[in-house]
Amino acid sequence: MSERLNNPGIRKGYLGVPAPLIALAGALLVGLALRLWGIHWGFPRVDLSPDELNVWNISASLRWNDLDTRFYNYSGLTFYLNFFGAQLLSLLGVTLEPHTILLVNRLWSVLFGTLTIVVAYLAARDLFTEERSGAWAAWGVALLPIHAWHSHFGTSDIGLVFWVTTCFWLAVRAYLVPDLRRFLLAGLVVGVAVGVKFNGLLAAVWLVIAAFAAWREKRIGSLGQAALLLIPAGAAALAGFFLVSPFSLIHLKKTVDAYFFEARHVRGGHYGFDLSPAGWPYHPYVYQLFAAFPFSFGLPLYLAMLASLVHFVRHTPKLRVLLGLSFPLLYLGIIASWKFVPTRYYLPALPILLILASRGFDRAWAAAHRHWRTAARATALLVLAYTLAYDMTTVDRFRRDTRLSAARWADQALPRGSRIILVDPIFDRGYIVPAGSPGPMPFAVPLAKVMEKAYMPLFNRDRFTVEARDLGRAVREWQDGRIGRGDVLCLSSLVFLRDVRLGEKAADRLRLWNMIRRNPRRFKRLRVFDSSFLNRDFYAALDPMYACDFVSPAIEFYEVLGRRRAE
Secondary structure (H helix, E strand, C coil): CHHHHCCCCCCECHHHCEHHHHHHHHHHHHHHHHHHCCCCCCCCCCCCCHHHHHHHHHHHCCECCECCCCCCCCCCHHHHHHHHHHHHHHHCCCCCCHHHHHHHHHHHHHHHHHHHHHHHHHHHHHHHCCHHHHHHHHHHHHHCHHHHHHCCCCCCHHHHHHHHHHHHHHHHHHHHCCCHHHHHHHHHHHHHHHCCCHHHHHHHHHHHHHHHHHHHCCCCCCHHHHHHHHHHHHHHHHHHHHHHCHHHHHCHHHHHHHHHHHHHHHHHCCCCCECCCCCCCCCCCHHHHHHHHHHHHCHHHHHHHHHHHHHHHHHCCHHHHHHHHHHHHHHHHHHCCCCECCHHHHHHHHHHHHHHHHHHHHHHHCCCCHHHHHHHHHHHHHHHHHHHHHHHHHHHHHHCCHHHHHHHHHHHHCCCCCEEEEECCCCCHHHCCCCCCCCCCCCCCCHHHCCCCCCCCCCCCCCCEEEEECHHHHHHHHHCCCCCCCCEEEEEHHHHHHHHHHHHHHHHHHHHHHHHHCCCCCEEEEEEECCCCCCHHHHHHHCHHHHHCCCCCCEEEEEECCCCCCC
């Protein structure tokens, strides 16, 4: 480290502090601000994200004398951290309201998300032996839009990203100095990553490649010596996994059954978030390259990352290229083959791509030719500015979620006793882990008090009669008069856009949606709650669901003026 800091190529910054460290500090401040912005979204409610609510319920069901999650689809570390954090607050005298516990869960994501910025800096610095590459990697991860978004959720995704990125950094160190201590530490971290989610196991490929590359570069005397490093590393990984998620191994059969259940789920699809639609983008790998990644990075950062990856492949020793790309290619090769395509599934690979691209960013910034350097720096600043603006407009949607605004408006504007029909709500109570699952703690939220339909507004049921209908039933009941004058239909783009996405495959359903949305003589539009972001129409053209992928769907209210006349 001292050799790098004393390198004459490193410019001194303020008070003699190297400029890359100042850049790292700036990345940390901006990254932390983006991840804390609107972190309290939805409070005091805890039900705006079904995935988040599942994690909440499992964590809240734990007790000191019974730490078995009884949920083996994911490993246990996230649930334990949530539980221990809430218990610490309780010991400090903080009242554990449901939203207080959810804040604890989310702050773990903020912590891991911010620490990933530091690890990205360290990984790029050690891989390229340059502080400036580390600074570019730090800024890339700090501004990575999908990483900032999911740092607002109390789930396991961002924790997995941190441990996977840490494994890459430690694998780089083991490759540079291949001793037992470094391989043991890297193996232990692989085990912790598996203790967050099972797909963390794929990070182990870095250790195999690190040993192989060190052998080819003659820092390891033989393949036998490489095996003597990898075998203890594998044992350390198993120990790390057991340490942070013991019941996954104690109940190994249930864990294996849960794994195969998840495997069937991701290959079977998920209405609205799969590759069922017709059209050229909806194919494995094509979808990720031309839809999911442009949305997740923001188009300018994505294009800059791709160009810099080309530089990485062309100008980096081949064994380091193999080390860097081994996990992203393996991970995305598997995950992107699935029919189920939520963008968050690709998160563990994205910071790694930015780390590998960081040297290309730095070379462009420091281009030797003055005119090229000026153009490159102007382009880089525009990319950073656009990405920051994209971050700010998307993250701000947490602070003003449309579902909350819709619920408040209905309470103030609609007459008492109105009947509100939720048209095609998605998730019901059966999707949520029951509050009665083993040993719920005293502060667990009874699901009777949780919104029945997790993607729709929660209306004041003392003021309104709230009922749910699927689209076809709602139209039929309107046609025969059971839904009539004065009733209010509530529509959500999280449902409507799923049918838009399917196009001709959902033509009949789209006709019914548009009969409501485009028939002002029979359905009077009362109010629409929407929340746009930078270039939303462009990203929605890549996939309609991106208009409301993570928060703030459009919520529409229509008053029924009369039923359809008999034909």
